[in-house]
Amino acid sequence: MGRLVVGARGCAKGGAMSADLEDVRHLLWGRSGGKDPVFRSWSQGFSFSPHEPTALVQLEGGPCAVLAAVQAFILRSILCQRDSLDWRRVDPDGVDQLLIDAVTHIVCQAVDDLSDRAYVLVELPTQGEGIEAYVGPDFFHEELRVLPLETRAEVRHFFATHVSALRGTYGVLLLLYSLLASRGPANLLLEVNDPSEPLIDPEHGYGGQSLINLMLTGRAVSNVWDGDRHIDGMLLRGIERQSEVGFLTVMERARHCEVGACLKSPRQPVWLLASETHLTVLFSAESRLAGDWAPTEQARRVFRQFDADGGGFVPRALLPDVLAALGMTADGDFTDVLCEQLDPDGCGVVLESAFLRELCPPSEPLxxxxxxxxxxxxxxxxxxxxxxxxxxxxxxxxxxxxxxxxxxxxxxxxxxxxxxxxxxxxxxxxxxxxxxx
Known part of the structure; x- marks a missing residue:
């Protein structure tokens, strides 16, 4: 093979491993660069259960951050086709199409909000179409090659012609490297809370929250609350928009974190469920459990952006700002009347429950x-x-x-x-x- 050739938008193609992929390797694995046995546990392909045609099988602990997320997006595709697809009886070709749809969406959403990047697909050409043998981290990284692509259609075509690679020994890692290379190391470093902390725990091999969020939303932010927050002079990034599939965690049940509406109320009724050590998936065919946000959900999310302490209220003086953020009129007369209705006792605060009851019509009941x-x-x-x-x-x-x-x-x-x-x-x-x- 030839030496490194600089391709579109700073990507590399042909020849040796690009600088971007070196940065991706460091972001994923830290100083270790990916060592056994953790690297071996991530060397899995996308294989399906013989007992459930659309259910992925995880061979070892570790890569559930990728496998569960891909499973969630497979289920999203199924639910989008619920009227035309018997999802308990999908043939092998149909399963391949669901897998292609899922990985295409995951990679493309990481680029769609960027104006100056190409999609970057990563392949291991020396292993051919069927990647079966385990070759270890050093050989794997030395042989990686990247292919810059311009359109979503090209990305889908790439995955459609590399299904056997997705199903082979390094399928999970090839998707993961494609995702990080497409988002770009510079963007990833701006999103994570601590750039020195690898996305994959080098000792236990589990994917961190930044990696989970990258898989789900296309952004490697480290927090699951809505929007960005300034805490002790630090900017901590959260989830900025409603996700396609959601996320719930027992850590919130234990009061260790706060999952915002962007993840808790996704567009499709599919959620990753996080324990302390593993990720599974919950879903339903009941469309009323999810969808585009109802006015009540949108108003609640905006209200909580101004509720800095999470106490369920905002100062009365901030009500015009809350209304403006919702795109509602905030002129003096209307605000004065509304304040009297929401704070009749003159306590100086507006309760979230009263605000939602007054401004939001009842949504369709669950x-x-x-x-x-x-x-x-x-x-x-x-x-x-x-x-x-x-x-x-x-x-x-x-x-x-x-x-x-x-x-x-x-x-x-x-x-x-x-x-x-x-x-x-x-x-x-x-x-x-x-x-x-």
Whole structure:
């Protein structure tokens, strides 16, 4: 092969590994550069369960940040085709198309908000179409090549002609390197809280929150709250827009973090569920559980941007700013009347509950009962070793009649879901509840 040739927009093609890919390697693995056994655990392809045609199988612990996210976007594609696709009986060609759709979306959304970058696809040409043998981190990185592309159609065509590489030993890593190279090391360094902390834990091999967010939203921010925050003089970046698929975590149930509406209320009823050590996926065919934000959700999100302490209220003096952020009139007469309605006792604060009740019409009510499906890609976590979707009947109670939040289990699936639906109850239709781990 020839030496390095500088291609479009600073990318490299042909020859030796580009400087961008060297930076990507450092961002992913830190000083270790990716060493066994962690690198070996990430050397997996996208393979599907023989017992559930659209469910990915995770061979070892580690790469669930990629595999669960790709699974979530496969399910997103399924739900977008729900009227024309029997998703429990998809043939192999249909499964390939779902995988191609998912990885194309993941890579492209990382570039779509950038004006000066190409899509950058990473390949391992010396291994040919079928990448089966494990060759180790040094050989892998020495042989990587990049291909700059200009359009989403070109990206999809690339993945369509490299399906066997996606399914081969390095499929997960080739997608991951393509994603980071497309976003660009300079952008990634601006997004993460701590640039010295690798995206993959060098000791335990799990993907950090920045990597999870990059997979879900195209931005490697380190926090799951809505928008950016200034804390102790530091700019900490959060999620800036409603995601296609969502994210819930037991860490919020334990009060260790705050998941904002951008991730908690996605456009499609698909959520990654995070335990302390693993990622699984929850989804439903019930469209009323998700969708474009209703006025109430949008108003709540804007209100909380001005609720700096998370106390459920804002100072009365900030009400004109809240209204302006919602695109509503904030002239003096209207604001004065509204303030009298929202703060009749003259306490100087506006409560979130009163604000939403006054300004937002009731949205379409959630169903009182619906079906949920849970996916865990680790066969060792399945009671019979078979990776399949587990089914539950969900019930939403009146929150005033529900038991105390503090009495509920904190670290199982139910405790995770109660961070979004505090009054939810589950009845699993076969066997014990599935594991989050």
């Amino acid at each position: 169903p009182s009962s619906f079906i949920l499906y849970h996916y865990n890609g680790l066969s060792g976590s399945a009671p019979d070793g078979k990776v399949v979707y587990r089914v539950a009947q969900a019930f939403l109670e009146d929150e005033q009649d529900a038991r105390s939040y503090e009495e509920r289990p904190p670290v199982d699936i139910l405790g995770c879901l109660q961070t979004k639906w505090p009054a939810i109850r589950l009845r699993w239709l076969a066997g014990a509840p599935p594991s989050l781990n």
